[in-house]
Each structure stands twice: as structure tokens, then as C-alpha cells.
Amino acid sequence: MGRGTEAFPDLGAHCEHEDCNQLDFLPFTCDGCQKEFCLEHRTYKSHGCPGSEHRSRTVVVCEICSASVEREGGGEDDVAVLERHVRSGACDPARKRKPRCPVPRCREALTFSNTATCRACHVSVCLRHRFPSDHACAPRVPVTLLARNGIECGDRKARVRSPPSVKAY
Structure with a gap:
């Protein structure tokens, strides 16, 4: 299919689904058939990809041992895989x-009863290391808050006011 528009021929691509042909500026290239598709037709199922059998491997995570178990058949449900x-x-x-x-x-x-989440860096640590000085805390504070030098948004006392303007007569 053609790429882009007349003004910008290298920008985007037309969806290669037979009923669509939509111009998409961020097209998806299917790894099964190497064609380009829009957001709506990007999945194997939505465009009927002939190469999807070799690419669609899915796993189920076992809650008992945390192992990843691959499905043998395409239609096998989670319970049968885990059994x-x-x-x-x-x-x-x-x-x-x-x-x-x-x-x-x-x-x-870390268990339910001995886990603390640091308010500054949002890292889960044990109770022994719950204080910022105990776990090398690196606060995740946005740069805009650091630029305020600790001045809170609603704090009127900390604001620096300019002197009143003087009218020239």
C-alpha cells in the first residue's frame, strides 16, 4: 500500500486490511505477515494473519510456585493448564x-505484617529499614517542587511580594 500523503510521502502508512485502507501516522507492522496495520487491525485475530500460529505463545503463571506454564493448545483454558x-x-x-x-x-x-512503604521514595522495605535514613532513600520529588525551595502552594506567608507600584503624576 501507499505511504503517507502527497505533501508528506514518508509520513505514516495506509492500513493493509482489505476493508480499511485508513491512513495511520503510527502504523503497526505485523511480525507474522510483515504488513502494516492501523490500531484497530493490529492484532493477529483482527486481520486474520496466516502466520499467527507460530507467534501466539501464551503462558499462565502458577500461583503456588510462580512458574510460567505454556499453553499447549490455543484454546486451552487457565484451569486446565494449571491442573x-x-x-x-x-x-x-x-x-x-x-x-x-x-x-x-x-x-x-516482606510479608503483610512487616512491610512498610516509604512516603518519600515509595519503596517497600522491612520494618527495620522503614525510616529514610535506614534505606538510602532517594526521594522521588518532581523538579518543580524542588524549585519552590519548600514553599507550599497555599502558604501565603512564604510568598515574596513585590513592593506596591508608585503612580507617576
Whole structure:
């Protein structure tokens, strides 16, 4: 299909779906058939891609051991995949990864009762490292707030006012 417009021939592409032909400035290239499509026809299913069988691999994450289990058939539901995984003997709850405190040399597993989230950097840490000085806190403060030098929006006392203007007679 043709690309772009007369004024801008290199900008965008026309959708290659037989019923669409919409000019899209950010087209999607299908990795199955190498054609360009608009947002509406970008999925394998929406444009009937012939090369989709080799590309559509999906997995289900096991809640018991956190393993990724690949679906064997295209229409296999999540419950059947997980049942097959548990019956195979590969499901081991001891292999499940538990979140740990991100502070160096701290091996504390983060659970519901011993997790604190820092208000400055929004990192989840154990109760031992809940204060900013204990976990090398790097606050995620926007640059615009730093430019105010700590002046709050509603704080009228901290505002610097210019002197009143003098009328020249």
C-alpha cells in the first residue's frame, strides 16, 4: 500500500486490511505477515494473519510456585493448564519467590505484617529499614517542587511580594 500523503510521502502508512485502507501516522507492522496495520487491525485475530500460529505463545503463571506454564493448545483454558502443571510434579511451593527487603545485606522476607512503604521514595522495605535514613532513600520529588525551595502552594506567608507600584503624576 501507499505511504503517507502527497505533501508528506514518508509520513505514516495506509492500513493493509482489505476493508480499511485508513491512513495511520503510527502504523503497526505485523511480525507474522510483515504488513502494516492501523490500531484497530493490529492484532493477529483482527486481520486474520496466516502466520499467527507460530507467534501466539501464551503462558499462565502458577500461583503456588510462580512458574510460567505454556499453553499447549490455543484454546486451552487457565484451569486446565494449571491442573496439568500440578499433576506433572513440577509444581513446588518452596520455589516460589518471596519479595525481600531491597536494602543491601538484609535478607528479610516482606510479608503483610512487616512491610512498610516509604512516603518519600515509595519503596517497600522491612520494618527495620522503614525510616529514610535506614534505606538510602532517594526521594522521588518532581523538579518543580524542588524549585519552590519548600514553599507550599497555599502558604501565603512564604510568598515574596513585590513592593506596591508608585503612580507617576
